[in-house]
Structures are given as C-alpha cells and as structure tokens.
C-alpha cells in the first residue's frame with residue numbers, strides 16, 4: 121500500500137507567475153490571476169516569495185511539466201535545485217533542442 125493512499129495528504133498548488141502556493145485537496149484557483157494553479161505534489165516545498173531564482177526555477181518546471189507528485193513511497197526523484205541547473209537540464213524556455 122502506498123503511503124499517500126494509506127494516509128492522504130494535501131498537495132501543493134502553485135502559481136509561479138504570482139509566486140503563490142496553497143495546499144489543497146484538489147484543483148484550485150490563484151486568488152490573484154484567477155487561473156488554475158498547478159499541482160506540484162505533496163512533496164513540494166514552496167520557497168519564500170523573495171527567492172527569485174527558486175520561483176524562476178518553478179516557472180520553468182511548470183513550463184516543461186515537471187512536478188513532485190509521487191505515491192509517497194520513494195519521493196518524486198531528483199528535482200533540479202537551482203534555476204541554473206534546471207536551465208541546463210530543460211533549456212531556457214523549456215525547450216531542450
């Protein structure tokens with residue numbers, strides 16, 4: 121039995137543009153731009169609003185469709201730690217070629 125099906129947890133939803141994050145049981149709307157927030161998974165740790173590089177990294181992860189969803193057993197795997205690292209991996213605009 122997977123950890124999160126045994127013990128359901130809320131997921132972190134983000135709006136990278138507005139640097140907002142919210143824990144929710146399901147799809148939710150950004151209170152600033154009213155757009156749907158992106159589900160980054162329960163293992164996501166939102167950075168402080170002022171951490172430019174972290175939010176730029178999140179914006180890039182969102183653009184390329186990377187998130188931290190997992191079943192809770194082994195975690196989401198390795199996620200780039202910095203914007204520079206994510207950029208090396210995914211390209212400046214999420215285009216790898």
Ligand SMILES: [Zn+2]
Nearest residue numbers: 122123191193
């Ligand atoms: Zn599992």
Ligand SMILES: [Zn+2]
Nearest residue numbers: 135138150153
């Ligand atoms: Zn927003």
